[in-house]
Amino acid sequence: MINIFEVHETNQMITQENLDVRTITMGISLLDCIDSDLDRLNEKIYERITTRAKDLVKTGEDIEAEYGIPIVNKRISVTPIALVGGAACRTPEDFVSIAKTLDRAAKATGVNFLGGFSALVSKNMTAADELLIRSIPKALAETDFVCSSVNLGSTKTGINMDAVRLMGEIVRQAAEETKDNSCMGCAKLVVFCNAPDDNPFMAGAFHGVTEADAIINVGVSGPGVVKHALEQVRGESFEVLCETIKKTAFKVTRVGQLVAQEASKRLNVPFGIVDLSLAPTPAVGDSVAEILEEIGLESVGAPGTTAALALLNDQVKKGGVMASSYVGGLSGAFIPVSEDQGMIDAVNAGALTLEKLEAMTCVCSVGLDMIAIPGDTPASTISGIIADEMAIGMVNQKTTAARLIPVIGKTVGETVEFGGLLGRAPIIPVNTFGCEAFISRKGRIPAPIHSFKN
């Protein structure tokens, strides 16, 4: 039988160290809603989502109460809308109407984000893919809860540079369209290389075409728990450090596995995966940067940061995989700048630069996340940053992403406030040398060779 000290340890993690389940995300396939009539399509999509996810929020709240574990977000992901809307949409405005339907469905079900306003264009774009991408700025400006993602490359296909060039412009337009609201459009838009089909986290969640009609994916959290555990082993060897992270990750992930199984059973929807990510929030004591500092860095961004992060990420996975029968999604440590107080402080102190963040993305999930850049950054430069990030994912056979926010009317030294879990971001300097001629080239970067590994 469980003893009082074990009960106390669990409850201390929950009450003092911000242990929570970050999200229960229900993936819903919309493939059989496809219709050549736009109104009919919108009706079917609304009906499908509101029926399938009717009890999602209530079930999440019940599990929360019964097990005493906060479940911060209940969310929905859907089939990439470029596939669903292709037969009905003739203009970007047609796709905007679908975004509005998704937003209404999200509000009706009570979830706080709905992902999947997406296109998968890792090799080339269809006409529908391009229409959807061109509709993104308006779709995000005119909805509250819809999130958008575009997969621009993969290890198997290379990088679609035409789409990378287009996304540089789209990111700028999304910022312009929402410039009176902290350029919020860009906080709901992410580009990927090697995007996973089962990611429960926003803004990049979508329900891949390899998935079932509906699925439950769960994302865990727990940076505060890891930090607290590491405070007890200061000055110890790497062996002790790694063991401590693994044991803590195991415990955190077990909670995610339990919640996923319960949600799956109660909603009568199959369990997909647990995503092992260490996801920070702007709350003090819920920071990945603070873990790296506890490992021994004066500030995140200092020399040693990439090695410390590589170690952390690997141990989280090693501890987590044994705790869950199916692990998937992004699974790693997130390093979003605006959502992590330690990262914000490091940028403000001049310790953490865009270039160091890029290096960090080589060894962790997921990429350049929630980074505010000057509002006058040219589209070609944004495309260049995206291309660099995609190349890291392509060559290293991992998922990488970029969620950049050019803050219109603001520059380095200023801060943009998003509020809530999205936090606030100091605007980070961007290298001002251009890459226009590189980005202007047409076509794609070929897939890398899979032999001669060096």
Add this chain to the structure above:
Amino acid sequence: MKKTIITVVGRDTIGIIAKVCTYLAEHRVNIEDISQTIIQGYFNMMMVADTSNADLSAADMSRELKALGETIGVVIRCQHEDIFNMMHRI
């Protein structure tokens, strides 16, 4: 049968156990074990309870016990035992 773990944490005052036990009896919950200790200066009590005959759902009981705790100035948590089993037992 799965058990429910009820924990009470706070400053020790008269009648805490009585009030919690009265509530549980009213809702037909059987207390199978009680242990208590002081952790970091706080009164910690843990009850193992059988809620199979309870007249309300586990989620509702958890919410009501939380509210009861607020009225007597302690934190009461009512949790399904599996969260602890999952975390501390392989």
